[in-house]
Amino acid sequence: xxxxxxxxxxxxxxxxxxxxxxxxxxxxxxxxxxxxxxxxxxxxxxxxxxxxxxxxxxxxxxxxxxxxxxxxxxxxxxxxxxxxxxxxxxxxxxxxxxxxxxxxxxxxxxxxxxxxxxxxxxxxxxxxxxxxxxxxxxxxxxxxxxxxxxxxxxxxxxxxxxxxxxxxxxxxxxxxxxxxxxxxxxxxxx
Numbered sequence: 001x002x003x004x005x006x007x008x009x010x011x012x013x014x015x016x017x018x019x020x021x022x023x024x025x026x027x028x029x030x031x032x033x034x035x036x037x038x039x040x041x042x043x044x045x046x047x048x049x050x051x052x053x054x055x056x057x058x059x060x061x062x063x064x065x066x067x068x069x070x071x072x073x074x075x076x077x078x079x080x081x082x083x084x085x086x087x088x089x090x091x092x093x094x095x096x097x098x099x100x101x102x103x104x105x106x107x108x109x110x111x112x113x114x115x116x117x118x119x120x121x122x123x124x125x126x127x128x129x130x131x132x133x134x135x136x137x138x139x140x141x142x143x144x145x146x147x148x149x150x151x152x153x154x155x156x157x158x159x160x161x162x163x164x165x166x167x168x169x170x171x172x173x174x175x176x177x178x179x180x181x182x183x184x185x186x187x188x189x190x
Contacts, residue, residue: 013041015092015189018123020116021061023051025166026098026132026175031056033097033130034064036182045070045087047115049103073115087119092189094123098132098175099157101143107155108146126188129157130181135171158184 019034021027037044046061047070058069070087088094096103096116103116107127112118120127129150137143138160151157159176176184 010040011186011190012037015042016090017042017044017185017189018087018091018094018119019044019046019061019065020094020096020119021046021048021052021056022096022098022100022103022116023049023054024098024100024132024175025055026130027052027055029175029178030097031060031064032178033095033181034061036178037185038065040182040186043067045091047071047087047119049114049116052116070115070119073118088123088125091123091125093125093128093185094120095128095130095181095185096120097128097130097181099129100131101133101137101140101146104129104131104143104146104150108149127155128181128185128188129155130176131157131160131173132175133160133173134165134167135169135173138171138173156184156188 017037019030021030034044034046044065045067046065048058058071061069106117107120112121158181160172161174161176162172163174164170165174
């Protein structure tokens with residue numbers, strides 16, 4: 001008789017995905033990304049910046065992923081492992097959602113000063129960015145140049161979309177919908 005987990009296993013069965021969350025209001029949408037990846041059979045480990053934790057609590061992501069959330073550079077992945085980089089050894093993909101202007105800028109400049117940027121810079125797999133920010137930030141040439149730099153270095157991206165944003169404006173900068181992010185992730189893994 002199949003277990004509940006067996007019934008959920010899908011096209012990502014046996015694949016490991018790291019989902020990194022930076023500090024933007026779109027972090028709440030990443031809850032659904034994590035849930036959908038788990039439902040497709042992926043093993044999901046979540047890492048969060050300190051700013052991300054101000055928007056969505058780590059307990060939410062622990063419940064959705066079934067794993068402890070990594071929140072700093074010194075978190076133990078396993079009892080005998082204090083190396084946060086070891087997470088990347090098994091990962092088929094690393095997703096940064098939301099990818100704020102701050103995170104995009106840090107990655108483009110090679111700055112690794114928190115767990116999210118360190119994981120993204122040390123990733124052996126493809127890194128998928130899901131940008132999310134205010135329309136003025138999104139259209140800023142600096143942000144566009146930073147994203148172009150990352151793409152030239154092999155980073156992938158999805159979105160952003162256009163629509164209503166938390167800053168009470170309408171424009172481009174809305175994080176891609178969870179279903180779009182998951183479909184892009186599947187296309188990069190499979």
